[in-house]
Structures are given as C-alpha cells and as structure tokens.
Amino acid sequence: MSHKKSFSIKNVFLYIFLVIGAFISIMPFLWLVTTSLKPPGKIFSAPLLFPTHFYFENYIEAWNAVPFARYIFNSTIMSLGIVIFQTLFSAMAGYAFAKIRFKFKDALFIIFLITMMIPDSVKMIPNFLTIKNLGWYDTYTALIVPRAVSVFAIFLFRQFFLSIPSSIEESARLEGCGLFRLFFQIVLPLSKPVMVTNILFSFLFAWNDFLWPLIITDSQKMRTIQVGLSYFQGRYGIRWELLSAATIFSILPSLIVFIIAQKYFIEGISTSGLKE
Amino acid sequence: MSKKTGGSQTHLFFKKERFSLAIFLIPSIIIIFVFNLFPAFYSFFLSFFNWNGFSPNKEFVGFNNYIMAFKDPELRNSIIVTLIYSSLVTFLSMIIGLLIALALNKDLKGKSLFRLLYFIPVVTPSVASGITWKYLFDPYNGVINKILGYFNINGPQWLNSTSWALFSVSIVGIWKRIGFCMVIYLAALQDIPKSYLEAAEVDGANVWHLFRYIKLPLLLPSSLFLIITGFIESFQVFDLIYTMTNGGPIGATDVLGFLLYRHAFKYFNLGYASVIALIIFVILFFLSIVQWKYTGGGVKNVA
Known part of the structure; x- marks a missing residue:
C-alpha cells in the first residue's frame, strides 16, 4: 500500500519537472505570439506570455514592409x-x-x-x-x-x-x-x-x-x-x-x-x- | 562490407545496361566530387595564397597564412570561445535530454504531448530562434529579467555583458538541441530489454543502481553518437551568433564560424579564411577520434 502511494508522489514530481521544462521549451513562442498581437504602444507592458490584445494589423504591416x-x-x-x-x-x-x-x-x-x-x-x-x-x-x-x-x-x-x-x-x-x-x-x-x-x-x-x-x-x-x-x-x-x-x-x-x-x-x- | 550481404544480392547489371547504371550514379558522383570532395583539396591549395576572390592572379605566400594564424590573438580567442560553446551545448543538452527521456520513459499521461513540446525548438529555424531569444534576453524589457524581477532577482545584462554573453548564447544552443537528445535517448531506453531490469530488481538493485549499472552503459552508443554530432554541429555555429551578438561584446562570442565568415566575405582574405576553415576541420577530426576511442573502448567492455 505504501508502495503505491510513494509511486504517485513520485509522479507528481515528474510532472512538475516535465511541465517546467516544457514551459521553458515553448516560452519563446508564447512571447512571439503575444508580442505580435500587441498594439505598438503596449509592447513592453504585461502580460508578456499570454495574448490579451489581438492587434492583427502588425501582421499586415510586417508583410508589406x-x-x-x-x-x-x-x-x-x-x-x-x-x-x-x-x-x-x-x-x-x-x-x-x-x-x-x-x-x-x-x-x-x-x-x-x-x-x-x-x-x-x-x-x-x-x-x-x-x-x-x-x-x-x-x-x-x-x-x-x-x-x-x-x-x-x-x-x-x-x-x-x-x-x-x-x-x-x-x-x-x-x-x-x-x-x-x-x-x-x-x-x-x-x-x-x-x-x-x-x-x-x-x-x-x-x-x-x-x-x-x-x-x-x-x-x-x-x-x-x-x-x-x-x-x-x-x-x-x-x-x-x-x-x-x-x-x-x-x-x-x-x-x-x-x-x-x-x-x-x-x-x-x-x-x-x-x-x- | 558488401561481400557479407553478397549472398542475397542480385547482379542486375548487364553489359548492355552500362548506360542505365551511369544515369543512376552520375548525378551523385558529379555533385559529391564537385561540391563535397574537391573543396577539401581546394581549401588546402588556397591556404597558401593571398587572394581576394576577384583579382585574376593569386599571390603565393607559402606558409605565411599559417604563421599569421599562429600569432593571431583574435583566432586564439575564437578557438577558446568555440570550444567552450560547443562543450556547453553538447554536454548540457545531453544531460537535460537524458533526464527528460528518463522521466518520459514511463506510462505517463500526456507523454506524446510533452515529447512534441520538447521537440519544437529542434525544428525551429535558427535565425528565428536567435532573433526571439535576443529579445527575451533584453536586460530592461526582456521576459527573462522581468520574470526574475518577480522573484526580486536583479537579472544580469545577458548578451550585453562580456561575462554572460557566451553563456547566454549557449542557453539557446542547448534549448535547440535538448529535444533531439531526448528522442535519441528515449529510443535507446525503449530498446533495453525489460528482463535485464527485472533481473536486477530481483537481485535487490535500487533505482540508482538500475540507472548507473544497466541503463547508462547500454546508452553509451547513443551518447557517443550525440557527442560527435553535437560537436560537429555546435563547433560550426553561425546563425545564432549572426542574429544575436555579431561576435560581441568585445569578441566574447566571436566563434570560429563567424570569424571565418568575416575573413572570407567581409575582408575578402580567402587564403587566411581557408586556414581558419582547415583549423575547424582538424580540431573536429581530432575531437571525433578522441571521443571515438574513449567511448568506443567503453562500448567494447560492456558488450
């Protein structure tokens, strides 16, 4: 019985390790998407990794530049x-x-x-x-x-x-x-x-x-x-x-x-x- | 080598089909000889000349370019910087990749999603990676220092600091390679027969014993493969340096690939640039031999 319990605790640690790693792995992409959707004046303002603005004009402007x-x-x-x-x-x-x-x-x-x-x-x-x-x-x-x-x-x-x-x-x-x-x-x-x-x-x-x-x-x-x-x-x-x-x-x-x-x-x- | 498989081999080649055979091989022979084999000899030839690539005559200078290389402090710096970069990238990506592979080598939920997420940096173009990380590393508005700021840590100047720049660039190299190491190790771990591990467990081996005395030795061929490919790839790094630091600050990230590019295509010293290229060749050749002998001996002992 104790064997089973320690096993699941171990899995929790594994998941924490894997989730932190996966976050670091894709963090640059989260930042890219978030930044590309911000209006020009707000690029440096939080949040940095989750899009809250959806300013698609950036894509058009970049495409035409x-x-x-x-x-x-x-x-x-x-x-x-x-x-x-x-x-x-x-x-x-x-x-x-x-x-x-x-x-x-x-x-x-x-x-x-x-x-x-x-x-x-x-x-x-x-x-x-x-x-x-x-x-x-x-x-x-x-x-x-x-x-x-x-x-x-x-x-x-x-x-x-x-x-x-x-x-x-x-x-x-x-x-x-x-x-x-x-x-x-x-x-x-x-x-x-x-x-x-x-x-x-x-x-x-x-x-x-x-x-x-x-x-x-x-x-x-x-x-x-x-x-x-x-x-x-x-x-x-x-x-x-x-x-x-x-x-x-x-x-x-x-x-x-x-x-x-x-x-x-x-x-x-x-x-x-x-x-x- | 082909003799061993000769038994099952048909000899489809008849005399009247000499033409077909030629068509099968000629594209490869021409391209390999012109663009892969000839350059090795021509680089060696060029290294004895002073030439900008445009003027009709090359000036023969004997070993002058080699003597210059021997005395060049910029080149010495580049060799050290490149050795540090490629060692950091090769070994740290292997260690982290192995840890992730060990964690994923269980029946966890979401295993394939994790594998996908870890592998994405491998397929991301290095120019895009370099540009993105340059902004993440920005000391004032970059994500990394802002996150560190939440924990009241005053982040370093990263790419702008002579003491941090090389390490920062290495982080990007490691980030891009972890997924590759993970996939190689995961495949090797899945090839380990369960009976080995079960037998050891019956004999009272704990998790560490299983790793140290069974898994690690059996992973040795994969590790050798990762070390050699890692050095060959990271020793010639260019794109990341070009997009992130331009070799700076004050040569802190001036890798050999970037120095070679400058001498060849900015200063038009093709002779001297060829010497740098040959130095890259010699160092990589030497490293591969040493690594092969060192780890190759280990493989034999295990088997």
Missing part, C-alpha cells in the same frame, strides 16, 4: 528543388550501391562516406568560388544544385535496399523488365518509409537554411525567408511587434510540417541515430 511573399516563394522553390533532387538522386545512388555490381563500387562508396567528415565550413569558400565561376551566383541553381545530393540519404537508402529480398526483382527481370522500370515501378514504391523520412528532413534543412543563401544570393529578388528575416531584423529591429510577426512567418511552415508529420520525424531520428 519588405517583400515577404517573394522571400517565401524563393524558399519554396529552393526547398522543393532540394527535396525532389535529393530524394531522387540519393535513392538512385543508394540502389546502385545496394544491388548493382560494378567496378570500384566499394572504393566509390568509401569516398562518399569520407566526404561526410568534411565540415561545411571547409566547403563554403571553394563552393562559393565554383558557383561564381559557373555563373550561378544569385540564382536558384546556386541554392539547389550543391545540396541536390546527400551522402547520408544515400546511406539510408542503401541500407533499406539491402534489406529488401532480391526475389521480387529477379522475377521482374525474368519477365524482361528494364532497370529503369524496375526501379521506378517496383523498388521505389517499396521504399516509402525512407522516402518520407528523407523528404521531411531535407525540407526542414532547406527551409531553415541560412548561411549558404546568405553568401550566394545578393539581390532582394533572390533572398530566402531566413535571409529576408535577418534583413528585416536589421531594419525594423526596434519594432518588436513587427519583428515578432515576421518571425512567425518564417517559423510557421517548419512548424506545420513538423506537427503534421511528427511521428515520421521522431521515428526517423530514432532509427538513424541508432544505426550509427
């Missing part, structure tokens, strides 16, 4: 490009590494893996120069192409393809199915779980990315949402209510995608982390 629609459009193009190419190219390469025999396969795969150890900081300057020499500076190509393949994604796809039995493919081969049809009609649909994980992670990476778009774009027309937000901070930093509305624009897409697909995110992270 700089071309946010353009920034979001640019980020969307960049994210779509990265998601589509990265998933397709990585799946194709992962399949070749898993199922096709060719010369120097192991050597090539090891070279791929080694490039994962080269930090982004080292790649930044040479890639900037390469993009300039190719005449891609300040274009969507510059934003998409260098990130159109991910070694980590190739690795995940390869592991998955190794795990599917070859009998399916063998029977397709016997019926005269070409490599392309086999891959796109039979193999790729089987790899849906890896594909979904990769689509979600590459989208999030692309949408939240900052440093590469910052150095590789120049004109107002090509700014992505994160670069645009940082520019907005520079110009309207003292207008807290506008800046918090603008910050919400940049967070919302990531947040919505995450909340809709949270199960896949968390499963994806758990499995990729454990496989290391």
